[in-house]
Each structure stands twice: as structure tokens, then as C-alpha cells.
Amino acid sequence: MSQSNSASSSSARCDILICNALVIDGSGTDPVAADVAVRDGRIVAVAAPGQLSGWQAGEVIDATGRVLAPGFIDVHTHDDTNVIRTPEMFPKLSQGVTTVVVGNCGISAAPVSLKGEPPDPMNLLGKSEAFHYPTFASYVAAVNAAQPSINVAALVGHTALRSNQMDRLDRAASDDEIAAMRGQLREALEHGALGLSTGLAYGNAINAPTEEVLALAEPLAEFGAMYATHLRSEFADILNAMDEAFRIGKHSRVPVVISHLKCAGVENWGRSSEVLKALEMAGKHQHVGCDCYPYTASSSTLDLKQVTSDYDIQVTWSEPHPEQGGKMLKQIAAEWQVDLHTAAGRLMPAGAVYHCMSDDDVNRILSHPATVVGSDGLPNDPLPHPRLWGAFPRVLGYYSREQKLFSLAVAVRKMTGLSALRFGLHERGFVREGYWADLVLFDADTIRDAASFTDPMQPAHGIDAVWVNGKLAYNGRDKKATGQRAGRFLARQAREAEAVQAFAEA
Template sequence: MSTDSNALPTPGCTPSCDTLIRNVSVIDGSGSAAYVADVALAGGRILHIEPHGNASAGALSGWQAQQVVDGSGKVLSPGFIDVHTHDDTNVIRTPNMLPKLSQGVTTVVVGNCGISAAPVSLKAEPPDPMNLLGEASAFSYPTFASYVDAVNQAQPAINVAALIGHTALRSNQMDRLDRAATATEIAAMCEQLREALEHGALGLSTGLAYGNAINAPTAEVLALAEPLAEAGAIYATHLRSEFADILEAMDEAFRIGKHARVPVVISHLKCAGVENWGRSGEVLEALEQAQRYQPVGCDCYPYTASSSTLDLKQVTDTIDIMVTWSEPEPAMGGKLLADIAAEWQVDLMAAARRLQPAGAVYHCMQDDDVNRILSHPASVVGSDGLPNDPLPHPRLWGAFPRVLGYYSREQKLFPLAVAIRKMTGLSAERFGLAERGLVREGYWADLVLFDAETVRDAATFSDPMQPAEGIDAVWVNGALSYLGGAQKAPTELRAGRFLARQAGVSGVLAS
């Protein structure tokens, strides 16, 4: 293990640090096996790691520290990186970020699915699905630079990195979104994208399945993706279809990545809809074939239910659909669409139209497909949680401990070190987050201490706003930001910051 000689105390001086975590089992985010060590933090970074059993140096028992934590019997891992979130406005409006901090998340990637809070200049209420980020008053960042400033001024409890949404750019430049953009409109969108990339945006995201982007032809996205390569950015996409036409939608995504010469990340890869169940093998085979010629990866969440706005195209009687909110019919939140339709004595489609605008949870996947995608070497974990839903999908509070507890410990889908890599080191590589995602000397001290035997998600569909069990402590940039145990509460320290894209760091092919 390398040591930064400049960071360590000089000989003859009593070594000191801000925080000393002793006797802890380190799983470092690289996929390597656990080892017991003492870990010293100082200046927001990991100052020194001393593995036990090193006869030449010994543990850090002689060090002085402002805070000493006994990690005996616990695991210390990198803080989890939630690569797929819609926390764009919440990191500013609710900066304590308890739903994420309480499950060990120290960094969120916002701006997914073509939806971003910046750069946005609304002419009216935010179009669907941008309304998932809040009402019009939440959108006050006409440039990406102004959003970066707002994040840093709010100083959220977690770090924030951001993609730029295609639908957001369209809403800025187009009089209506049910058509293709003109060359002039595309040029204006490209200019806004370039400004964002200059100020550290990770890349471009699309949500081509949504009504306000589905009429954008491939050529529009090809043109808009062209500024990405020069900036060393990425292309992330909510595919045009996650149902029967998923392979064609994946081909479109790969074509865009090849054209722009940039890595592709397929958002929340899934086989949605009863007619699509069992197709994960061929979906992953298509991804593997693409990986032979270009950098491609995916993220996924550890549940068999999705959640978004109530989409008329997804209304069906083959699955359960739970309404999470409805603007005209708020009392219907928490009820199944089928039960609402029966109560109103109308069919499902008529009920869905009456509820608009609304949100919903769709129980649209099967376990075998989720297991296969989640365990694939190309996949990393993202919650896709919707923080503004009154009755959110439980993934908002529980995605990461669910991977640790249910999928790794109970189902034995993969070893704990693999689970952690999918939520830390591999995620940081993929999204170009330098000096994050590993327990390594010199890296930023984004860390989570947890009990591998008890960690689990407590959030359920009926009671979703529940902090995880088994998360003992979370550090963000070296600051102790959350304490678990009986209190399960954030501390007074909020040390998060905006993380700019680091050109050349992204490694989507890594597996």
C-alpha cells in the first residue's frame, strides 16, 4: 500500500489526525478482499491506512486524534455513489439529504433521464417529466454555472455531480415539444450544453421514452451529442423503449455513442412489461456485443418495480400500478389504479386520464431479470428515487442497503466486495469522479461504516420513508455527517460540494 510521505508526520513528532478509525474491516471498493486496518483521516482526505499484522509499522495506536472510532466487527467502505438520481433541486432545497445520507450515500449524480434543473428557463409550469423535480419555483438556474454556485452555497450534506438533460434543453429552445427540433434550435441547445460542460457537467442525458422527448429523432440527439467528446464527457440514456423494442432502442444508444465517440451509460436497464420478462439474457448479450467496439455500461436499481409519472402508454391490467400522487385527486395517492377505476366505475385508461398529472409505481419486472442485470459486471447501482413524491418508491431510502443485505448477504447473488465495488469504485470510474470511490491514501474521505450482518433496507412500498438498519456512521469529505444506531440522524456537519467532471477519468469498460 502506497504512502504519501508528505502527508505523514515527520519523524520524532507525535503523529496526529482528525479522525482515527481503529480495528475496522476495510473493503476498499476495488473488488479486493477485506482486510483489518486502522484508518486515519485529516484535511478531508484519507491520510494513512495501516493494515494489522504489518510487523514493520504496527497499528496506529500511538496516534493522536480529535475523534477515535472503534470499528471492531464493522466494515469500512467508500461512501456509496448514487449514479442515477433526481435530487437536482433537493440538494439545494433540503440540503441535509437524509434519504441518501442515511443509507450511506455520499455522492449523487443528478440530471438523469433528460431531466435537469439547469440550464432551465421555464415559460410556464415544468413539462412532464421535469415536474418530478418540483414546481416552477424550483427552477431558477438559467445557466449551469448558476446551478453550480447554488449547490456550493447550499453546501448539501453530500457531494453532487450533474448531467445535462435533453428535455430541459428542448424546453428552453422550442415552442412545443411534440416535434423534432430545427437546426437553429439544436444549435442553441448545443451552445447551452457547451457552457455546462465548461463548468464541469458530466455529460448529456436523454429520456427518449417520455412524451416530451419521444418525437426527437435520432438525428437530433446525434447532433446534440457532438460537443461531448471534446470535453471528455459521457452519454447517459433512458432508452426510447424498455419494453418490446428494447434491442432497437439499445442499438440507437450505441449508434449515438459511436457517432459522438463517447462512453454510453444505459440508465436503469430493465426488461419491463410481462411480454418482456425473461429477455435479460439477450439484452445483456447485446450490451456485451457493443462493448467489443465501444465503451458501454449500465446502471440498475435493486427492485422489480419502477416509478415515474403516470404514463398513459404504460397503463395495463397485466401488472399492479400504484398511484403515488395526483394533482387533481390527491386522496387517491397510495391506491392501486385498478381499485380507483373500480371505485369510479370506469376503465383503467379513463381513471388514469382523470388522475393526470400524477405519479405511479409499476410492478413491471420479474426477479430473474433483475438478478441477472444487477449481477452483470457492466452494471452499477443507482436508486432512481423520486424525492418529491409524497409516497415515494422505497428505493429512495433503501436501494444501497438492499444490495448489501438482501442481494449479497441473503440471496448470495454476489460477494460483499463485489456489491461494494458496484456502488463505489466502478461507479467513480464510469462517471469520471476523481479520487472518489476507493478507500485509498490521498483520496477524499467519503466513507461509510456499517454492520455487514445487520445492514438492510427498512423502507417498504406501504411505509417508504424509513432509514436503513445497520449503517453506523457516514463521513463526507472527512466530516462525520451521519450517525446511525438508535438516533439515525444527520450531524450538524454538511461538507458536500459540487464535483466537476474530470476529463479522461471515465472508464466505462472497466469490469
């Protein structure tokens, strides 16, 4: 803990003085009792309790019995259009999230020029009217004009680029098409994009050979950017898919983040040790990491390749049959007196929750030092997976407090400091002097997720307050947003030595 040189001065002033908090600073070190002062959106002092008593404060908050942590960073979201269309971002704000990373899984809102309705899975971001951003610069301007309640950082999606440049997506891109995609990627990187994402498991990207992605990713190193990927397979062929990801990262000379790492499918259960060993082996030669959401069910569009009777599949929406939303696929098939694949075909396009993972594998992946937390929530789903509203409190309440999978300090690091370093979010993710005052105050004894698969749109319990860039954005007493929207677009920053070390440690 450090102390401002002016901490003892009676002339020192701040906008907010948070006293007697148990500070978990995002580094993974043990909690300490401290007072924290905020001025002009930044943390200006962190000192032992009572040492800032001489400061003049616009507001004094007694945080006795509460934890003060950096605001949570959701590194894997599909909030691309929602940060503009619904800038209050209540599902994220109410669980302590102060920054989201959008543009994951190869799909992004920018740069996009649609020729009709968005192709699958870009339809997860909304209908065609939600896409207004032919350049990345126009998206940045729109985010800042919308003034969302949380900060926004963005990747550029490979499938989005393919959709812009190709007449059809069931083939490999030509050299000219790759060159055009690279041009759009460069424009995005010049305007602060974090890097490139792919979703090679999806039907509109699976026919892109590795060589296409290798060529597209080549400009990333010049900008100090990164590569994030929804693997080509999360099922039996996962190790080959991981090798492909590592090859792309090594070729382009940039860090690799494997999105929502999991062992999906009953035949894959129990392979998490093998999968994590592959991650560790790659980490000896290049910078690699992963994110994970704290549930044993995934959610995406309804995909015939994933339809099985081995586990439950819940339909969350269906364009031709909206009345079936919320039912299990096997129930729908029984009502229609058809098999599962026939029923799924009739429902598409549709969304689904797949209960496809084992607890042991999720526990092992979530607790690994290389793993940070991302919700992968789908905000446009009418019956969303509960991770949209509950992922971060679930890590703190269920996995840390109840299951004792890791300490509270380690849990916070996976959602704050390590995430900021991994994604190059400068002066975020830590309770440190000079850093931006993205903060969450919570009760470690009561924090928990309230969202469930049957009632998913429920704010978490135990969150007292959330500040974004020094402004109180969420009042936990009333479980309401305050209306102060101080979020902004966060452009990519050069990775500091500490960030490089974070990859090396993982």
C-alpha cells in the same frame, strides 16, 4: 494496502483515526483488517491494525466488527433541486450515500428557463418555483451556497434543453434550435457537467429523432464527457433502443451509460440474457455500461402507454385527485366504475409505481459486471418508491448477504469504485491514501433496507456512521444527521486510464 511513510512517527497527526475496521476499498478485492487515518478531509494513511498507534488523533473510533467502505455513489438520481431546497438530504445520507449524480433521464434543473409550469417529466423535480437556474454556472453556485450534506455531480437533460428552445415539444427540433441547445450544453460542459442525458421514452422527447440527439451530442468528446440515456423503449423494442444509444455514443465518441436497464412488461420477462448480450457485443467496439436499481418495480409519472392489467400499478400522487394517492389503479377504476385507461386519464398529471419486472431479470442485470447501482428515487413524490430510502442497503443486505447474488466486496464495488470510474469522479469511490474521505461504516450482518412500498420513508438499519469529505454527517446510533454539511459540487474530471479500463472490463 499501503502505509504512509510517516505511519510509525509519533509526530504524525490526524483528525480521525478509525481502528480495527474490515476495509472493503471499492476495488472489488477481498476485505482486509486495517486502520484508516483522515486529515483535512482526505485519507492520509491506510495501514495494518496497530501500525498507526503512534499517531495523534483528534478522535479515535474503534470499528471492531464493522465494515469501512467508500461512501456510496448514487449514479442515478432526481435530486437536482432537493440538494438545494433540502440540503440535509437525509434519505440518501441515512443509507450511506455520499455523492449523487443528478440530471438523469433527460431532465435537469439547469440550464432551465421555464415559460410556465415544468413539462412532464421535469415536474418530477418540483414546481416552477424550484427552477432558478438559467445557466449551469448558476446551478453550480447555488449548490455550493446551499452546502448540502452530500456531494453533487450533474448531467444536462435533453428535455430541459428542448423546453428552453422550442415552442412545443411534440416535434423535432430545427437546426437553429439544435444550435441553441448545443450552446447551452457547451456552457454546462465548460462549468463541469458530466455530460448529456436523454429520456427518449417520455412524451416530450419521444418525437426527437435520433438525428437531433446525434447533432446535440457532438460537443461531448471535446470535453471528455459522457452520454447517459433512459432508452426510447424498455419494453418489446428494447434492442432497437439500445442500438440507437450505441449509435449516439459511437457518433459522438463518448462512453454510453444505459440508465436503469430493465426488461419491463410481462411480454419482455426473460429477455435479460439477450439484452445483456447486446450490451456485451457493443462493448467490444465502444465504452458502454449501465446502472440498475434493486427492485422489480419502477416509478415515474403516470403514463397511459404503460397502463395495463398485466401487473399492479400504484398511484403515488394525483393533482386533480390527491385523495387517491396510495391506491392501486385497478381499485380506483373499480370505485369509479371505469376502465383502467379512463381512470388514469382522470388522475393525470399523476405519479405511479409499476410492478413491471421479474426477479430473474433484475438478478441477472444487477449481477452483471457492467452494472453499477443507482436508486432512481423521486424525492418530491409524497409516497415515494422505497428505493429513495433503501436502494444501497438492499443491495448489501438482501442481494449480497441473503440471496448471495455476489460477494460483499463486489456489491461495494458496484456502488463505489466502479461508479466513480464510470462517471469520472476524481479521487472518490475508494479507500486509498490521498483520496477524499467519503466513508461509510456499517454492520455487514444487520445492514438492510427498512423502507417498503406501504411505508417508504424509513432509514436503513445497520449504518453506523457516514463521513463526507472527512466530516461526520450521519450518526447511525441515533439515526440522525449531525448537521455537518460538507458536500460540494463535483466538476467533471478527465477520465484516468483506470476509468477507461473499467469500461473495458465491463
